[in-house]
Each structure stands twice: as structure tokens, then as C-alpha cells.
Amino acid sequence: MRVLLFGRLADVAGWRERVLDVPPVALSALRAELAREDSALGEALAGPGVQAAVDQVLVRGEAILDGASEVAFLPPMSGG
């Protein structure tokens, strides 16, 4: 499973993409795993306005990651 970070999340973590050989079962478990490895990233992921997309679909709250191939964490968006 690929994990993608965008915007300031990638700056905080020092990476923008990585592959997990053993995918966590749920989004909350993925967040917990990332936070355990890097507390600054954990804090940033829990920050206001950070959304998650599973296989390029925005999810609210918890999501089961069974079969998911890509999870992206998206800080507040700003185009234009």
C-alpha cells in the first residue's frame, strides 16, 4: 500500500511517498503507526483540516483499508 503526503505534511515528515508491505487494517491504525514512528507527523496529521483519501476517494472519519492500494493525507487545500 502506498502512503502519500502532500503540502506541509511532506515537509514535516521528510518524505512524500512510501510503500508499506503490511498495510494497517484501518485508517486509524495507519495514523497511529505513522504517529508512533514520527510524533511530529502524528501531530500534523491530527491538525485541523487534514483530510484523508483512500484510493483517491475522500473519506470522513474511519475507513477500512482492506484491499486499498493508496492512502493520501491532505492538508487544507488552496488553489487559484
Next chain:
Amino acid sequence: MIRLQTEILDVGALTAGFCADRSETGAVATFIGLARAEGGATRVLELEAYSGFTERQIALMVEEAIARFGLHDVAVVHRVGAVAPGEAVVFVATAAPHRREALQACDQLMDYLKSRAPFWKKEHGPDGARWIEPTGKDLADAERWDG
């Protein structure tokens, strides 16, 4: 047409192309957003998108605007990568039978793009870099069109 590109936007060609071959469109509204220098504080604006996802999220906004305002067509062309002050960041064009719908749709699409389209902007200046996040006003502007 929805397109992300690293190349400079040729807004003249985009406008001419969008207006071409229309017989029932009475109004085309365009909006061009330029990168600001912020009095020298910004040397480069860096724009990041989530390839595929960003285009699809914009497509949802475009579909909603087409349905709401009865548009004939919409174009959204957005820069990604490094953008210098004075360069166009975004080009939005809407085509409608009459001007009010074209203008309002253009306004709504820009409000949505400012705070709901998956782009992340980093301002690089003499004092370092900072991420730009939507302001309270940006969020309120987008909420005007909800519901």
C-alpha cells in the same frame, strides 16, 4: 476542459480557443488569477497537486456549476510547479446563453478552487518558505454557494 500544466498559460490562446465555434453561447466569462509578488516577499510560488485526484475533484465542481447555471461549457486550466510573480496561476472560462449565469458560475468556480480544490501552495521568498492555507474569507466565500 480541465488541465493541469507546468508550462506558462497562454491566456490569449486559451480565450480564443474557448470562444471558437459557438453558435448558441451568448456569453463567455473568464477569470485569470496571477501570482502576486507581495512587495518582494514572494519570489516563486510552488504549486503541488495530487495527479488524477485533483482533476477529478475539479470535475465534480465543474459538473455542479454546469447543472446549476445551465452552462454550455467550462474550462479550468491550472498551473502546477514553480510560478513566478506576474504569471497566470489559473484560467477559468464559462460559456452560457446569457452573461449573468456565465459570470456567477465563474465566481463560484473560483471560490471553490481557492479552498476546496486539491492544490497546495508554497511561497518562497527572501526570508524562507511558507505554506499558504485558505483564509477565513476564502472559506466563507466558498460557503456562499453551498446548499
